Amino acid sequence: MTYLKYQFLLKTLLKTYRSCSLLNQDGQLLYSKDQGSSCLTTTRLVAFQIIKKYLNPKVGDFFILNDPDNGGYQYGKIIFIAALNHDLYLIWDEDYPQINFKIPPTPLYDQGKKNEFVWQALVGAGPHGTELENFLTYQKYNCERILNQKELSQLIADTKSQQLWFKCCSEVFTLHFDNKTHGSFESVYRGYPDQQIKLRFAAEEKQNIRSITLDFTQTQAAGKWHAASHVVESALIKKIIDFYQLSEFLSQSILDKVRIVLPPRSVVSKAHSSGDNNFELQQVCSQLCEFNMQQLNSQQRKATSNFEYQNYLDLRISSDQLMSASCFTGNNVHQQGFEELVNKQQISLQRMKKIEGSVAISFSVNTSGLTLKVCNHHTHQRAHYQLKLNNQLLERGQYELKHGDHVEIATR
Numbered sequence: 001m002t003y004l005k006y007q008f009l010l011k012t013l014l015k016t017y018r019s020c021s022l023l024n025q026d027g028q029l030l031y032s033k034d035q036g037s038s039c040l041t042t043t044r045l046v047a048f049q050i051i052k053k054y055l056n057p058k059v060g061d062f063f064i065l066n067d068p069d070n071g072g073y074q075y076g077k078i079i080f081i082a083a084l085n086h087d088l089y090l091i092w093d094e095d096y097p098q099i100n101f102k103i104p105p106t107p108l109y110d111q112g113k114k115n116e117f118v119w120q121a122l123v124g125a126g127p128h129g130t131e132l133e134n135f136l137t138y139q140k141y142n143c144e145r146i147l148n149q150k151e152l153s154q155l156i157a158d159t160k161s162q163q164l165w166f167k168c169c170s171e172v173f174t175l176h177f178d179n180k181t182h183g184s185f186e187s188v189y190r191g192y193p194d195q196q197i198k199l200r201f202a203a204e205e206k207q208n209i210r211s212i213t214l215d216f217t218q219t220q221a222a223g224k225w226h227a228a229s230h231v232v233e234s235a236l237i238k239k240i241i242d243f244y245q246l247s248e249f250l251s252q253s254i255l256d257k258v259r260i261v262l263p264p265r266s267v268v269s270k271a272h273s274s275g276d277n278n279f280e281l282q283q284v285c286s287q288l289c290e291f292n293m294q295q296l297n298s299q300q301r302k303a304t305s306n307f308e309y310q311n312y313l314d315l316r317i318s319s320d321q322l323m324s325a326s327c328f329t330g331n332n333v334h335q336q337g338f339e340e341l342v343n344k345q346q347i348s349l350q351r352m353k354k355i356e357g358s359v360a361i362s363f364s365v366n367t368s369g370l371t372l373k374v375c376n377h378h379t380h381q382r383a384h385y386q387l388k389l390n391n392q393l394l395e396r397g398q399y400e401l402k403h404g405d406h407v408e409i410a411t412r
Contacts, residue, residue, distance in 0.1 A: 001161045003168035007248065009156050013149060016142060020092035023048060024162060028252040030088075036095070037327055037334060038279055039234040039286075040073055041250070044091040046230045047071035047079045051105050057083045060112035062140060065105045073231065074275035075099050082143050087157035090146060095336075096135055097316065097323040098128045108136065128321075169246075170253040176244045177203065177210045177257075185296040187307035189284050191380065195267050196220045197284060201292035212240060214289065215261040216268050227281040228271035229262045235282035236260060239289045280376045283329075284309060313385040313409070314375040317401075319346060319367075328385045328409070333359060346370060347407075359385065362408040370401040384411055 010031040014020055021032040021044045032041045050071045051063050063081040066072045072079060076097040082090050103122070107115055122136070123129040146153075155161065184202035191197070198218040204211060214236055237258065241247045246254055262269040268285065272278065291307045312329040322344060324337035333354065341347045342363075347370075351362040374387065374396045387394045388408045389401075401407075 001155075001158075001164065003165055006156070006161050006165045009152060013146060013152055013156060014090075016145070017092045020090060021045065021048075022156075023089045023091070024157070025087045025089075027052065028162075028166075029255055030156070030162065030165070030251055032250045033247070034234070034238055038073065038077065039238040039282060040077070040079070040093050041237050042230045042233040043071070043073050043228075044079060044093065047105070048081055048089060048091050051081050052089075055105060055107065057081065057089065058111055059083045059085055060109065061107060062109035062143065063105060064103060064108050064136070066099065066103045067105075068228065068275035068278070069102075069271050069273055070104055071230075072103075072275065073278055075101065077275075078103070080139055080143070082147070084146060084153050085150070085157060088153055090143070094135075094139065095325075096132070097318070097325060098131065109140065166251060166253040169249040169251045170257075172249045173244075173246060173254055173257055174210055176246060177205075177212075180244065180293075181297045183296055185292040187288055187291050187295075189288055189307060189309060191225070191284065191309070191377070195223050195225055197267055197288065199285065199288040199292060201289060201296065203296070211257050211259060213259045213261070216266065217261055217263060219263055219266045219268055221263075221265055222267050222270040225277050225281070226267050226270040226272055227275070227278045229260075229269040231271075231275075231278045232262065232268045232281060232285050233260050235286045236289050239286045240293075243290065243293050276375070279314065283312065311378055311380070311384070312376065313378040313387060315387065316371075316373040316375060317341060317347075318371050318373070319369050322346065326409075328359065358411050360408075360410045362406065362410075365401045365403060365405040365407070368402045371398060372401055372407065373398045385409060 014022060014031065018035040019033060019040060021041060022030045024030055027049065029045065034041060047065055051057055055063065057063065061083055064078060066075055066078050068074060076095060076099055077093055078096050079091065079093045084090055106118055108118055109115060123133040180203060182203050182205060184200060186198065186200035189197040196219065198216065200215040202213040240258060241250050287309060288307060295305055312327060314327045317324040322337060322340055324341050326338060327334045342349050346367050347363045347365055349363045351360055353360050374394055377396050379393065379395050389399060390406055
């Protein structure tokens, strides 16, 4: 089997998933992709290691978790784990913002048999029971489609084919690594006076071994703002493979080339109990990493170049029945569920336009019971967008909306 055919088999098996990882029986990463706004490659690997160590997954088992203290990302980001056969494990994540409680590593199915106690505890505990049951049922259905492709799974599980794939990925890494500048560059983010994040990026070849090192040694201890190490690592891995054009070859042989040094109990290595800072810290560390790589590879690089954080606006609007999520970054707008709020007449859209990078959205609230949550410190540093409620600028926090309130989002 050629590496191109093996890569095609991987993509065919996983084509219905936006963000997932496939591992072999030794826990080695065969393939991974992150096509959402958040990055979870190493988070999914940590989740798998926890399941493997404590719950011994078997074919037909189907696990779920979201606990940020125990291998998860955030309450609303659900991680699923299934054994496809004795040699392959699939881990994927999906958004379900209505969940606002911890789910530890839990078996939804035990060797194909539904765990009725767990199902009842999950779907019977909140106001979104029917929707959550449909969501979980669909995830199981989609996984069954993968499980039924037994011949395809066996081909991917073949040990010789895996070794060929790892060898190919390593050779592609070498080729792309050698096409970039070798050396190091470092930069600092001082988002808060007492919480400095410093990252040194190094691309080096020593004794014919090529490697990338990301060193956070001089990053300060965690305060109110922190995230688990696997959360930060996921974002850095994504930024590296994008910069080196390796996204089609992300496997264990690529991960083995990257070394990430994270001081214990620091801003970038202490899990947050609900994961509230995860996306924000992923943005900071991703931008630091990208800045260092660009400066190192720039022909016009100056030793005095300073890192400037490109802020964004992340907000949620929710009611008992609906959830809308919006993220405004640079000239890009990502919205989920906003149209449903309009269609259900919970809000009335008054203005929405985007012209040459200028964005303006305004709406009025038609009912009480809506909650607006600003998820990041978009006013702390220079940002492209600002958010106002009844003409008052909103900072990070949660706000209860009432009938007649006016919300405006606009480019600065």
